[in-house]
Amino acid sequence: EVKLVESGGGLVLPGASLKLSCIVSGFTFSDYWMRWVRQAPGKGLEFIGEIKPDGSKTNYAPSMKGRFTISRDNAKNTLYLQMSSVRSEDTATYYCAKSYFDYWGQGVMVTVSS
Amino acid sequence: DVVMTQTPVSLPVSLGGQASISCRSSQSLVHSNGNTYLHWYLQKPGQSPQLLIYRVSNRFSGVPDRFSGSGSGTDFTLKISRVEPEDLGDYYCLQSTHFPYTFGAGTKLELK
Numbered sequence: 001e002v003k004l005v006e007s008g009g010g011l012v013l014p015g016a017s018l019k020l021s022c023i024v025s026g027f028t029f030s031d032y033w034m035r036w037v038r039q040a041p042g043k044g045l046e047f048i049g050e051i052k053p054d055g056s057k058t059n060y061a062p063s064m065k066g067r068f069t070i071s072r073d074n075a076k077n078t079l080y081l082q083m084s085s086v087r088s089e090d091t092a093t094y095y096c097a098k099s100y101f102d103y104w105g106q107g108v109m110v111t112v113s114s
Numbered sequence: 115d116v117v118m119t120q121t122p123v124s125l126p127v128s129l130g131g132q133a134s135i136s137c138r139s140s141q142s143l144v145h146s147n148g149n150t151y152l153h154w155y156l157q158k159p160g161q162s163p164q165l166l167i168y169r170v171s172n173r174f175s176g177v178p179d180r181f182s183g184s185g186s187g188t189d190f191t192l193k194i195s196r197v198e199p200e201d202l203g204d205y206y207c208l209q210s211t212h213f214p215y216t217f218g219a220g221t222k223l224e225l226k
Contacts, residue, residue, distance in 0.1 A: 035215075045163065045206055045217040061214035062115075095162055101153065101208060102174065104162040 002026035004105035011111045022079040022096030030074040032099040036081050038092040086112045120218030126226040133194040135221045137207035142187050151210040154192045158203040
């Protein structure tokens, strides 16, 4: 069974940094591109970026470039999203997704507030 | 970025009835490899999105045949026949032909 489980969210102060994790099981993690998507409360889905199977290449949506960094540890079956200089507009549920967005995690909530 | 225009925003339906959701893209979604990367998702309340249809018309594993997708180029449709209670929620289209990948704004399928 394919499973993706995000963690690391919570309440953070504006300007702070936060690192989200996504631990996967049920498939060969190192074979697949992985993606991050977010959803602000009551809003639609927004693509953040993606990372190549071996971690050698990342691509980000232009609006996300600069403050978000995606990485992975294939030995630990774990995908990461490093968020820096967070703003209130980054308040959202963050989802990791496998490959062609065929499987998604349950999401992790990040709230940016003072 | 490719803009995905999804209509309607809200779609009241009766159980057992039919629903149709449209997704139009601001440019053709035909990839240089000939494939069209247009997909449909259902997000039930409090849950993450689940894949229903991939590459226009292919039902994902376990998706009932009440769900069907069609279209080409810039114009795509998701049809749901014999609507059941578990079909209620927010539907999204996604294009992954052009980077950055973009979603439609969503259609809320609700009971009439």
